[in-house]
Amino acid sequence: MEDAEFDGALGRLAQGYGEGVYEGRRYGVTVRRSADGRRNSLFARELAGTDIVSFNLYRTASDRALLKPCEMSSEKVVAFVLEFRPDA
Template sequence: MREFLSAFDALPDGAFRAEWQGSPYVAVKSSHAAGKSEKLVAHEAGGTGYISLNIYRLSDGRVLLKPCEMPEDRVRRFVLEAKVGEP
């Protein structure tokens, strides 16, 4: 989880472009509840690819990753492998 969180935290806040598995994506990373909840949504530009996840940082130090209706492995690979470009 540590490598995933480091990669997630390195993603820019707000809208950005990324490339993943040879396809361009437009993504938005947002923070809610004073940073205790974060969301990432990415749409494949000109395609059907879609990534959506929520991260909850609990007061006891635990972190919960909640993919939105897709396998956890898919969202983990996107965060770890996507190459971020200019907005």
């Protein structure tokens, strides 16, 4: 995966827990990053529903990004990261 827009959007999400809106619905989101930035994870749960978004992103020694969605499509993960709007 080589997408600067996705990387930028993920990088703007604060580490730890936060809430915000995606597709008009509220989500609680937890972002975790390793100290070296090579391992990232996101887990999001719709607060008033059943939807979840979950993935791990690994950066290789050659700085290649490997997106590993958890039981969902990569397209769903990318759309969520690009369109999620955290609370101010």
